[in-house]
Amino acid sequence: MISEVIRVVGSNILILISNILIGFVIPKLMGVQEYGYYKLFMLYATYAQLLHLGFVDGILLKFGGKAKDDVNRQEIRGYSKFIFFLELIIGVLFILISLFIKSYVYKQIFIFIGLYTMIFNQVTYYQFLAQSFMDFNLIAVINGLIAFLxxxxxLFIITCIKIHLFSDVTFNQYILIYLSIYVLILGIYIKYYGNFFWGIHTRFKNLKDKIINIFKIGIPVTISYQVAALIFNVDNQYVSLFYSTKIFGIYSFAYSLISVATSVINSVSTVLFPHLNRKGIDEAIKEYEKSLTLLETIIFLILFIYFPMKIFVKAFLPEYIKSLTYLRVLFPGVGITTCISLLVFNYFKVAKMGKIYFKLSIFTLLFSIVFTWLIHNIFAGPVAIAYASLISLFFWYLLTNGYLVIKYKIKWRKNTLYILLMFVIFEITTSVDNLCLSFFAYLMLYILIIVLVFGKNYLSIIKSICRK
Incomplete structure (x- = not known):
């Protein structure tokens, strides 16, 4: 598994470069207003993934960890044709409904969402097939190709601006380019998995019961993903609803910076689930505490990227300087969101506890909506909303991680204490105006907290490595 993690993460170095360009160059080229519209599209695009109705996640759960040679190809072809027609129908209906929206800008955004639904959900289907078959070389190549494109x-947009073909880039121009890339990726997947798309397939009526079962096992996971997306985006939704597109663009820029920091480590999730699924929950749970400890320390190490980001934004993107205020508040939340999406959620899936995870996430979502609304009305302003988001995320961590702790009797105090301490340390040290002093204060306290909280854990890991 380690070699596969390294391979997938290695391919994501190119994704990191891509995200840096998207995170820093596109906001500069678009300007705050157009960038705000683009981020509105990206916000609603996260919910479009619900429109495969659980089928894609059901495929991953059904075939996860199986070899390509062990599956019925005619049956898989039936599923591939089914998802094609399903997304085509849903996408076309979405576009037709969007034509009745009065606002021209929102009409364009939701037409693009319809196109995105048709394309991206099919790409996800083939990505999950590759993940199920543990075809991580393909995933690495596709991820690298997306980043390269x-x-x-x-670079093409910059060149066109330099030679005066156009003066700037609008949100709809860039979204068309973005969608075109995924059309190409879909074509490559269908070409690579041609044996699972072209040719004789099992008729839909003969697959009816199996398709229904795939929906049944997949929809709780899909809804859980979407509930998770809603929890992540409650603050974005509030800012988009109650503030101008310009303020929303600046607030969303903070999340773009966060995505730069998390793009590489999140790729590990594609490798993790099939391996955990093969082990089974009893064997996998033995590694939970150690995995959580390692993940938390890596994530809060990644938060050091805040300091060069601050320098870069001040020097090259002065129109987005206000976003640094939001970034400082939101950044520690990366520690929680990554732990939940990368580790906790995968353990719930392996234990076949998707419905329980869903219920815990629904409760968190309701808490987050109400709590953010109260904070917004009491204190007002996007900064207050950002703090409400951070607290809501920690509440979610306590619920989901706490359930696993109680059920499987996992030690939890050190990991929870570490997150709380690093929250406070990051917020305090980054509030210092002197950047060098702020950096070294966070560095010293980061090392000190690891030694105090996890010193014995890492000592035992080092000893076990030395024995080998």
């Missing part, structure tokens, strides 16, 4: 598209 993103880089190429940005």
């Amino acid at each position: 993103n880089i190429l598209s940005i």
Whole structure:
């Protein structure tokens, strides 16, 4: 598994470069207003993934960890044709409904969402097939290609501006380029998995019961994903609803910076689930505490990227300086969101506890909506909303991680204490105006907290490595 993690993460170095360009260059080229519209599209695009109705996640759960040679190809072809027609029908209906929206800008955004639904949900289907078959070389190549095409598209836009073909880039121009890239990726997947798309397939009526079962096992996971997306985006929704597109663009820029920091480590999730699924929950749970400890320390190490980001934004993106205020508040939340999406959620899936995870997430979502509304009305302003988001995320961590702790009797105090301490340390040290002093204060306290909280844990890990 370690070699596969390294391979997938290695391919994501190119994704990191791509995200840096998207995170820093596109906001500069678009300007705050157009960038705000683009981020509105990206916000609603996260919910479009619900429109495969659980089928894609059901495929991953059904075939996760199986070899390609062990599955019925005619049956898989039936599923591939089914998802094609399902997304085509849903996407076309979405576009037709969007034509009745009065606002021209929102009409364009939701037409793009319809196109995105048709394309991206099919890409996800093939990505999950590759993940199920543990075809991580393909995933690494596709991820690298997406990143390369993103880089190429940005360089193309810059070149066009330099030679005066156009003066700037609008949100709809860039979204068309973005969608075109995924059309190409879909074509490559269908070409690679041609044996699972072209040819004789099992008729839909003969697959009816199996398709229904795939929906049944997949929809709780899909809804859980979407509930998770809603929890992540409650603050974005409030800012988009109650503030101008310009303020929303600046607030969303903070999340773009966060995505730069998390793009590489999140790729590990594609490798993790099939391996955990093969082990089974009893064997996998033995590694839970150690995995959580390692993940938490890596994430709060990644938060050091805040300091060069601050320098870069001040120097090259002065129109987005206000976003640094939001970034400082939101950044520690990366520690929680990554732990939940990368580790906790995968353990719930392996234990077949998707419905329980869903219920805990629904409760968190309701808490987050109400709590953010109260904070917004009492204190007002996007900064207050950002703090409400951070607290809501920690509440979610306590619920989901706490359930696993109680059920499987996992030690939890050190990990929870570490997150709380690093929250406070990051917020205090980054509030210092002197950047060098702020950096070294966070560095010293980061090392000190690891020694005090996890010193014995890492000592035992080092000893076990030395024995080998």
